[in-house]
Amino acid sequence: MPTYITNNSKETQKLGEMLAQEIKGGQIICLTGDLGSGKTTFTQGFLKGLKVKGPYTSPTFLIMKKYDKNIYHIDAYRVKAKDILALGWEEMVKDNPPAGGSVIIIEWADRLKKIIPTPPAGGSIWIKFKWLGENKREIQFV
Ligand SMILES: Nc1ncnc2c1ncn2[C@@H]1O[C@H](COP(=O)(O)OP(=O)(O)OP(=O)(O)O)[C@@H](O)[C@H]1O
């Protein structure tokens, strides 16, 4: 699967925007990678690409932020799977593939691995972020 190198945050946002063009609803976008590797930056571009109403704030202190059109941004850094279950996870993923519906983008998704649906119940896209230098990041679609 493709691996991209970005040289500034704008390029990372652009990748997020490009991914949004491919999303037809009913997808879980799973982002992994260290602190500061660009997950939130990518998400901002993704949300922009989906044309949801901003501001696209980081949910770091919120755990989860719901945008219009059933679009969710989750930051799992400080939580466990059971915390997300308690926030209504089952309802959120119910209308995921193949029915379509909600779009969920998750930072630190590896922490929620056991509750993320796998085919045929649902589909997810996994993207790995790596810090290569002050402004350089590797973004790998797994
Ligand atoms: N090529 C790049 N891609 C993305 N961000 C970059 C890039 N170059 C520099 N940056 C900067 O790196 C930081 C990335 O932070 P960001 O919040 O997106 O990371 P994160 O992976 O969400 O971290 P956290 O795990 O803490 O949530 C930002 O300050 C951004 O401006």
Ligand SMILES: [Mg+2]
């Ligand atoms: Mg972040």
